[in-house]
Amino acid sequence: MNSHWLPGNRITLLENGEGYYPRVFEAISQAKEEVLLETFILFDDKVGRQLHRALLSAAANGATVHVLIDGWGSPDLPPSFTQPLLDAGVRLRAFEPVRRLFGARVNLLRRMHHKIVVVDGQHAFVGGINYSIDHIAEFGPQAKQDYAVEVEGPLVGQIQAFCRANVEAPQPSRRAWVQRWRNMRDRAEEEREVEDGAVAAFVTRDNHLHRSDIERHYRAAIRSARHRILIANAYFFPGYRLLRDLRRAARRGVQVDLVMQGQPDMVWVMRATELLYRHLIRAGVRVHQYCERPLHAKVAVIDDRWATVGSSNLDPTSLSLNLEANVIVRDEAFARHLRERIEQLMTSHCKLVERPVPGKLRSAWIGVRSFVVFHALRRFPVWMQRLTAPPPRVVPMGDEPT
Known part of the structure; x- marks a missing residue:
């Protein structure tokens, strides 16, 4: 890393x-x-x-x-x-x-x-x-x-x-x-x-030597969690391994809370994230939708000892394509303060997503649809990397000073 x-x-x-x-x-x-x-x-x-x-x-x-x-x-x-x-x-x-x-x-x-x-x-x-x-x-x-x-x-x-x-x-x-x-x-x-x-x-x-460093830090912290995982992330559609780590944490007794968009600036993003809700809630993960205004946060707190704030969403573009930067902090006072600020949002402006109870036919259809969309979106960055071969350029704007 x-x-x-x-x-x-x-x-x-x-x-x-x-x-x-x-x-x-x-x-x-x-x-x-x-x-x-x-x-x-x-x-x-x-x-x-x-x-x-x-x-x-x-x-x-x-x-x-x-x-x-x-x-x-x-x-x-x-x-x-x-x-x-x-x-x-x-x-x-x-x-x-x-x-x-x-x-x-x-x-x-x-x-x-x-x-x-x-x-x-x-x-x-x-x-x-x-x-x-x-x-x-x-x-x-x-x-x-x-x-x-x-x-x-x-x-x-x-x-x-x-x-x-x-x-x-x-x-x-x-x-x-x-x-x-x-x-x-x-x-x-x-x-x-x-x-x-x-x-x-x-x-x-x-897109050179550090393609997965932010995701690896998240996963290491999630796997080591003992009491509480709290993630507030605007665009949440991570890979299978991070989802698996969250589900395993919930099943071993860790309280896992995800704060997602409920008043999105891009509705299609929320619809994609909702495909994961049933999968997460079944494992014991609690999903909260922030409904006061669009959520743009990219923050997390684990066990009041690990916290991160930065630019990286937990979605295919941030984890596989964009240039991103986060600060990760090991400090109880900072982690506790950030947790309290997120919990204030949860208490005042979030609604807890209830686990849906559809009929058997609808449940099967949701499962198939979620599987197809999930794997298509996860492979999307790989396809796009192949289609966008020319490296990005950095160019001066106007006549630069000498």
Whole structure:
């Protein structure tokens, strides 16, 4: 796994845009040396313009500012937004610029799904929150429920090394990937002096050497669970092995709670997830649907000692195609706090999914349908990898500063 556990970190949970944006914008605007920002979505709206001002402030302070956006997720940034950044010296790049066919975006697969910020090597932000107004409550009933963390301590150096490698070699060879993680390891060793604080790891998923690292961390934690597994995940359709681990945990007496979308932003995603409900509930897993607004979370807590917050869903695209990044924390205080926040959602805004009791014929049909859809969706990334042979590109946006 591409992770190095480091002690001595301060990990702060940030909930929704209301908790995240003020903190990250303040840190960016006060940067003196360097800002590294990677995001799936950046829109030219109220939130995007606040980020825009913070980036310009950092550049005015003399900081080197690198911004990497995903071309599919952020397809429509106008020159009025990008040119002032370029004029200020911001290095602005796009991961696989959007391609359109009859006006529709067609290059959906293998996205750069990170939401990472590193400021002056002192503060790092990792999570699932993009830069768009639909992450704050004023957006209305479709405002997303989501989480991120602010990291201070030795782990920041590891995250910084990762982002710098993306700037220096956006399409690294296998040798370059090995060197990247050696650099991260060396930086981590240099930062090991502080022992107090949370033990944490920065874990990523890519299409080179680390195709299954996030999933493997989840599975290892689930298999070791003794009392409680609590997962809140927006797009839940994991592989057979992770589902098997959850069912086995429930059968050995672990309380397993899954918080899924009940008010989805994409209805078809919820319908696919519902195919798994009967299979999970029969094993003793409790499934809760969050119904206040769209759930965008990618978080989990196990036994109040292991927790993760990041960008990775538990679905075929996140686990098999996209570039993802999570922070994993071994700290009772943080894990307990995150658990309490998720349980507050469960108590106030979730409904427990009851096990359906269909007739024998309908039960057989549901079983056949679930089997076919499950295995088709699980093989979908493999098929798409073969169909999307050209490697993704990272290209400058506009005329970069020299």
